[in-house]
Amino acid sequence: MDGKSVELSGITMVFDGYTAVHPTDLTIPAGEFHSILGPSGCGKTTLLRILSGFQRPSRGHVLIGGEPVDHLPANRRPTAMIFQSLALFPRMSVRDNVAFGLEARGMSKRERGEKADELLALVALEAHADKRPDQLSGGQRQRVAVARALAVEPAVLCLDEPLSALDLKLRQHMRTELRSLQKRTGVTFIYITHDQGEALTMSDRISVMNKGRIEQVGTPTEIYDAPATPFVAGFVGEQNVFAGRVTAIENGFARLDGPGGTFTGRRMIDVSVGDEAILMVRPERTGFAGPDTDDGNRLSARVEGRELEGPYLNLVARDATGRRIVLHLANDGRAHPEGGPAVIGFRPEDAIVMTAASGAADAAARVDDAGADMAARG
Ligand SMILES: Nc1ncnc2c1ncn2[C@@H]1O[C@H](COP(=O)(O)OP(=O)(O)OP(=O)(O)O)[C@@H](O)[C@H]1O
Ligand SMILES: [Mg+2]
Numbered sequence: 001m002d003g004k005s006v007e008l009s010g011i012t013m014v015f016d017g018y019t020a021v022h023p024t025d026l027t028i029p030a031g032e033f034h035s036i037l038g039p040s041g042c043g044k045t046t047l048l049r050i051l052s053g054f055q056r057p058s059r060g061h062v063l064i065g066g067e068p069v070d071h072l073p074a075n076r077r078p079t080a081m082i083f084q085s086l087a088l089f090p091r092m093s094v095r096d097n098v099a100f101g102l103e104a105r106g107m108s109k110r111e112r113g114e115k116a117d118e119l120l121a122l123v124a125l126e127a128h129a130d131k132r133p134d135q136l137s138g139g140q141r142q143r144v145a146v147a148r149a150l151a152v153e154p155a156v157l158c159l160d161e162p163l164s165a166l167d168l169k170l171r172q173h174m175r176t177e178l179r180s181l182q183k184r185t186g187v188t189f190i191y192i193t194h195d196q197g198e199a200l201t202m203s204d205r206i207s208v209m210n211k212g213r214i215e216q217v218g219t220p221t222e223i224y225d226a227p228a229t230p231f232v233a234g235f236v237g238e239q240n241v242f243a244g245r246v247t248a249i250e251n252g253f254a255r256l257d258g259p260g261g262t263f264t265g266r267r268m269i270d271v272s273v274g275d276e277a278i279l280m281v282r283p284e285r286t287g288f289a290g291p292d293t294d295d296g297n298r299l300s301a302r303v304e305g306r307e308l309e310g311p312y313l314n315l316v317a318r319d320a321t322g323r324r325i326v327l328h329l330a331n332d333g334r335a336h337p338e339g340g341p342a343v344i345g346f347r348p349e350d351a352i353v354m355t356a357a358s359g360a361a362d363a364a365a366r367v368d369d370a371g372a373d374m375a376a377r378g
Contacts, residue, residue: 003031003188004065004078004155006051011060013046013212020046022212023060028190028205030065030155033182035191035199038209039235044192047209048158051190052079064156080154082145082162088133095120095129098147105152119147123181139170146181156188163198175202196236200224208232227268230278230354239280240325246275246353254353259321263297265351281351283314283328288337289345296348301325303337317344 006028013021021043028034036044049055051062053074062069069077088097098119099112107115120126123143133141142162149157159178163171179202182189193199199206200220207214208223208231216228227233234241244258254267256279265279281297289298301317308314308331315327315336325344329336 001150001153001185001187002155003186005030005063006156006188006190007063007066008047008051009061009063011047011050011062012058013043013050013055014058020212021050021057024214026207026214026217028188030188031186032204033179033189033191033202035193035203035206036209036214037193037196037199037206037236039194042209043212044194044209045160048081048160048190048192051156052081052158053077054081078155079158080149080152080156081158081160082149083160088141088144088148090133093130093132094125094136094144097133097144098151100148101152115151116147119151120144122150122184123147123177137170138166139174142166142174143177146178150185150187154187156190157182158190158192160192161194162191163193164195171198178202200236208236210235227352230280233280233352233354238283238326238328240283240286242279242323244277244279246271246273246277249273253348256353260319260323261299263299263351264348265297265353266349268352268354271353271355275355277353277355279351279353281346283326285350286325286327286344286346287329288327289343296345297351298343298345299325301342301344303339303342306338317342319344 008024008026011021011024013019024047036047038044046055050057053069053072064078089100092100095113095116098116102112102115117126117129120129123146125140125143125147128136128140133144136144145162163174166174175198178189191202200223203220205217205219206223208216210231216223216232218226223232223236227236233239242256242258242260242263244256246254247257248255249267249271252267253264254271254277255262255264256277263279265281271277299319301319303315303317305316306313307316311331313329313331313336315329315338317325317327319325327344
């Protein structure tokens with residue numbers, strides 16, 4: 001099997017006057033594991049349906065392997081799609097499920113059986129070929145769906161939230177399996193998810209989508225450490241957020257004066273002196289400032305609560321303005337203040353400063369979801 005590149009050019013989708021996908025350009029090289037990450041309703045499935053030919057776009061073009069495919073229906077495109085429901089045939093054996101699409105390609109019954117067994121070996125299910133889907137675990141059914149999709153030898157495999165029905169442990173296991181299967185086959189994977197952990201662990205690159213627009217395309221590290229917009233910063237991972245006005249810019253850093261204090265962080269996007277802006281710092285980059293550590297940014301707060309996540313510990317603090325600040329610490333057996341006053345600090349290079357203007361409301365909403373008290377914003 002060989003992967004092919006995918007190119008979306010000016011793809012737009014308007015449903016009865018509602019724009020579900022604004023004009024979108026995206027190029028995915030052959031053999032890439034590409035995730036499309038975004039909240040419910042942002043247009044992920046619509047984009048994937050357009051790409052694989054199940055939905056005709058209002059405008060724009062799709063190229064696969066450099067060839068325009070706009071005129072081709074779904075079954076004539078070199079793509080396969082796995083839907084969230086998997087849609088396996090309950091009365092057929094696992095082998096017949098996998099072989100199902102091959103009959104239309106004029107293969108004999110024996111050839112179909114051989115091909116199905118080959119694919120079942122690829123997903124480590126050769127011993128289960130004669131079972132029915134309901135005799136398998138959720139993860140095994142998932143693998144049958146993957147084998148069935150690969151049977152038609154697609155160059156591009158589209159997966160729409162395929163793991164969302166599985167429990168956490170199995171989901172984490174399947175991440176690794178799907179990723180290694182993708183590497184072994186070389187097929188281009190386009191993977192839809194609203195789970196940032198999934199996107200970050202599996203992908204070569206991620207497109208982060210919001211309200212019908214791709215706001216950033218980048219490697220997991222770029223998306224997490226150098227978010228291009230406040231939405232991306234707030235949607236992927238958690239942030240502690242401080243609001244204020246930019247009072248100085250120097251050497252790529254911006255200083256922010258707000259009700260919670262004066263803080264410095266990396267200047268992102270087009271931040272200028274005088275702008276209303278927000279500073280964000282990850283909970284795992286926020287710590288306690290000791291007497292002899294100089295973290296650059298400091299604030300006084302009260303530690304109010306503690307949430308154990310197993311390997312990690314979230315300490316929840318509140319500053320004088322009532323803002324909630326989360327510290328994500330390794331559960332390494334060391335003692336931490338678990339109540340009462342504390343001085344919290346973070347390094348300027350670990351914080352980013354963005355204008356509060358475009359998309360900031362979305363980031364704020366997301367941080368609100370995480371429990372931050374945005375009402376205290378200046
Ligand atoms: N056939 C349709 N007719 C009208 N509106 C539609 C149609 N399909 C999708 N939409 C709308 O387009 C928007 C994007 O839908 P889409 O299914 O692409 O979202 P999504 O990102 O996949 O969300 P989810 O994570 O919930 O699956 C939604 O507001 C949806 O209601
Ligand atoms: Mg969807």
